[in-house]
Amino acid sequence: MKLKEGKYTLEKFAEKHGITRESALNLLTKLKKAKYITVSGGGKMKRIYTLTKLPKRETNGFYKVVNKYSPEKLQPKFEHYIYGNYSIEHAVIEGIKIGDIRTKEATMHLFRHITNWKKLFDLAKKERLEKELLSLYALARKTTKCKKMPKRYYS
Numbered sequence: 001m002k003l004k005e006g007k008y009t010l011e012k013f014a015e016k017h018g019i020t021r022e023s024a025l026n027l028l029t030k031l032k033k034a035k036y037i038t039v040s041g042g043g044k045m046k047r048i049y050t051l052t053k054l055p056k057r058e059t060n061g062f063y064k065v066v067n068k069y070s071p072e073k074l075q076p077k078f079e080h081y082i083y084g085n086y087s088i089e090h091a092v093i094e095g096i097k098i099g100d101i102r103t104k105e106a107t108m109h110l111f112r113h114i115t116n117w118k119k120l121f122d123l124a125k126k127e128r129l130e131k132e133l134l135s136l137y138a139l140a141r142k143t144t145k146c147k148k149m150p151k152r153y154y155s
Contacts (some may be wrong), residue, residue, distance in 0.1 A: 003031075008049050016034075057081060065091040069107040074102065088113050096124075096132050108140035109110040114147060119154050 001017060007018065014024035028049055031037045035055035041047045061080030065088060067073050077098075095107030114120060114152050124133045134154070140146050 003051060004086050005051055009050065010048050010049070013049060046155060061086060062091050062094040066095065066106050066110065068102075069113055070106040072102070072106040072109070087116070087119070089116060089123055092120060092133070092136075093123045093127055093129060096129050096136060097127065105135060106143055108136060111137060111140045111146040112144065117150055127143055 006018065010021065010024055010028070013028060014021050017024065017027075019027070028037060032039065032049075032053065035057065036052060038050045038052075038056060039047055040050070059076065059079050059081060061082045063076040063080060065075055065086065069088070080094075090112070092107055095103050095110070104130050120133070121130070124130050137146070137149060
């Protein structure tokens, strides 16, 4: 069966491909497990199935971490895929490197969840961002409730 890229409801998908509603639901479920389909809607709204030719991976980088911990949600400007460990400390450094105002405001909320200050400052030293990190932390302390940074990291 030749599948066409696009957005479908369950009924339109079944009609377009000439199969029954139940067969369409089974096929959509299999395609969703294989990452060829993303689903939006549900509840009181109709489900919209978006079919793509290439499997779509879920992003697991900066924007996922920021949107999890920050009350200010960000729309991803790029797809960020990470292999291995990606912690909050990495996300703070990435937020500083991106440098846009909304990103920095959302990044400030991550200071509440920092557990390893040494790791954060080692990453900042590696990227040469110590001053930017300290200024962002000072701003975050004024606007949000944050954990206190150990005194040995003040310079």
